[in-house]
Amino acid sequence: xxxxxxxxxxxxxxxxxxxxxxxxxxxxxxxxxxxxxxxxxxxxxxxxxxxxxxxxxxxxxxxxxxxxxxxxxxxxxxxxxxxxxxxxxxxxxxxxxxxxxxxxxxxxxxxxxxxxxxxxxxxxxxxxxxxxxxxxxxxxxxxxxxxxxxxxxxxxxxxxxxxxxxxxxxxxxxxxxxxxxxxxxxxxxxxxxxxxxxxxxxxxxxxxxxxxxxxxxxxxxxxxxxxxxxxxxxxxxxxxxxxxxxxxxxxxxxxxxxxxxxxxxxxxxxxxxxxxxxxxxxxxxxxxxxxxxxxxxxxxxxxxxxxxxxxxxxxxxxxxxxxxxxxxxxxxxxxxxxxxxxxxxxxxxxxxxxxxxxxx
Numbered sequence: 367x368x369x370x371x372x373x374x375x376x377x378x379x380x381x382x383x384x385x386x387x388x389x390x391x392x393x394x395x396x397x398x399x400x401x402x403x404x405x406x407x408x409x410x411x412x413x414x415x416x417x418x419x420x421x422x423x424x425x426x427x428x429x430x431x432x433x434x435x436x437x438x439x440x441x442x443x444x445x446x447x448x449x450x451x452x453x454x455x456x457x458x459x460x461x462x463x464x465x466x467x468x469x470x471x472x473x474x475x476x477x478x479x480x481x482x483x484x485x486x487x488x489x490x491x492x493x494x495x496x497x498x499x500x501x502x503x504x505x506x507x508x509x510x511x512x513x514x515x516x517x518x519x520x521x522x523x524x525x526x527x528x529x530x531x532x533x534x535x536x537x538x539x540x541x542x543x544x545x546x547x548x549x550x551x552x553x554x555x556x557x558x559x560x561x562x563x564x565x566x567x568x569x570x571x572x573x574x575x576x577x578x579x580x581x582x583x584x585x586x587x588x589x590x591x592x593x594x595x596x597x598x599x600x601x602x603x604x605x606x607x608x609x610x611x612x613x614x615x616x617x618x619x620x621x622x623x624x625x626x627x628x629x630x631x632x633x634x635x636x637x638x639x640x641x642x643x644x645x646x647x648x649x650x651x652x653x654x655x656x657x658x659x660x661x662x663x664x665x666x667x668x669x670x671x672x673x674x675x676x677x678x679x680x681x682x683x684x685x686x687x688x689x690x691x692x693x694x695x696x697x698x699x700x701x702x703x704x705x706x707x708x709x710x711x712x713x714x715x716x717x718x719x720x721x722x723x724x725x726x
Contacts, residue, residue, distance in 0.1 A: 371387040374490030398701045405697040406458075410451050413690050421687040424467035441686065454690075468679065473691045476676060481695070482566030483553060484582070484665070484672035488657045490592035495650060501599035503607025503646065506642025508634055510584075510612055518604060531640050531663035534594040538667065541590060548590045552581050591668045595661060599653030603646045612644040649709055655703030659696050 373666040417705065421437040422429070436443075441464075442450045463473035506518040542550040553568055554560065559579050569588075572581030614620065615638060623633050661674035669675075677692035679685075 369681055389703075391709055394705050398705050402697065402701055405701075406455065406694060407451065409690050409693045409697065410454060412446065413686055413693070414447060414450070416684070418684045420467060420684045423684045427613060449562065458678070463691045466680070466688045467685045468683045468688065471692055473650075474687055476490050476688065477673065478566065478696070480671060480676045482675040483568075483684045484658060484661060484668065484674055486567050486674060487568055487588050487595060487661060487665075487670070488654070490585075490588055491596040491657050492650075492654045494593055494596035495599040495603060496654060498596070499603025499609050500607050500643070501649065502600070503606040504611065504634070504639060506604065506608040507611035507638075507642075510608075515608075518608070521609075522601040522605040525597045528597065529663075530595050530598060532668050533597045534591065534664045534667040537590045537594055549587050550590060553671060554580060559582055568662060587646075588670075591661075591664050591670055594667075595657050596649060597618070598660075601656075602653060603650050606649050608645040610645050611638055612639055614642050644711055647710055651703045651707035651710070652700075657698040658699050 378480045380436050401669055421441060421443060425437060440455055445453070454464070461474065463477070465471065466473050466476055469476055480720060489589055502522075503516050505514045509515050535639070537548075538550045539550045549555065558580055561568060561575050562572055564571045568584035569581050572578065572584060611634075620633060624630075628637075653716075658674060661672060662678055664670075665672045665675040666678060673692060673695065677689065678690035680692060701710045
């Protein structure tokens with residue numbers, strides 16, 4: 367009976383924790399929707415008050431005034447700012463982001479063309495960031511106080527303070543001119559036909575259609591930009607992982623495990639690494655969300671046709687609706703990353719969701 371009662375208690379506790387986590391996730395999603403609404407207002411207002419007439423810039427200085435006025439009316443620029451926002455929001459709810467003044471196409475088509483290219487870079491950058499950062503931090507903590515630890519710490523601080531576009535330029539000079547290993551422009555080698563469009567990501571589409579040559583070539587083209595983008599986040603993850611593991615190594619449960627003769631490798635791998643990853647994962651999630659924004663100059667250096675480069679060209683041409691759409695996508699990326707990291711932390715550390723429930 368005692369065993370049965372204990373089993374029921376554990377089952378009820380597990381069910382309660384699942385419900386608590388579910389409520390926590392729902393609350394975070396609702397909160398994120400409110401944040402996105404606020405972000406949309408901020409983006410729209412800032413984009414509209416920036417000096418410059420989008421209609422005049424789109425048509426050029428020699429365009430007649432009547433043509434400029436017609437375009438202003440078409441873009442609702444003749445209406446009050448508040449009315450323009452709600453007209454834009456109404457179109458957004460219907461999946462209409464407006465028309466690009468530069469490409470003269472619906473912005474949804476431009477995003478569908480350019481965003482998958484950036485997603486490929488971001489996905490590989492996130493992989494580099496996690497693998498390089500966590501493993502360097504883990505090894506640095508494992509050999510704390512040695513020359514290896516000193517080298518990793520120096521590299522970490524160097525990676526944190528060096529902008530991504532500087533790494534991009536260095537990689538171009540090193541791996542394109544001095545040691546020509548990787549290509550430095552475009553998505554695939556000129557002369558190769560792009561794979562049939564399924565996802566818009568050349569690597570995935572190449573694999574799905576059996577065109578492995580194109581898939582490998584597309585992967586080879588994104589190695590350098592992805593590595594350049596990941597350097598700062600990997601350095602930050604390495605520093606945070608090391609600091610967290612060194613701090614947790616002095617906790618009572620680790621000291622007790624050592625006193626009982628548990629092997630050091632087992633302590634670092636099983637007992638120390640998991641609780642030490644909460645802080646690094648939090649930082650990495652935000653760094654991954656920031657990759658789309660950080661990719662602006664990196665895509666420009668590598669002449670890579672991604673959404674960030676599209677955003678730069680939109681800003682240079684005061685392409686109003688394109689600017690709003692690109693910045694909104696970056697905001698959505700940040701918001702999704704925050705929700706995901708909150709859920710991961712709540713899973714790893716139940717105190718996070720219990721604290722959130724109490725505060726609510």
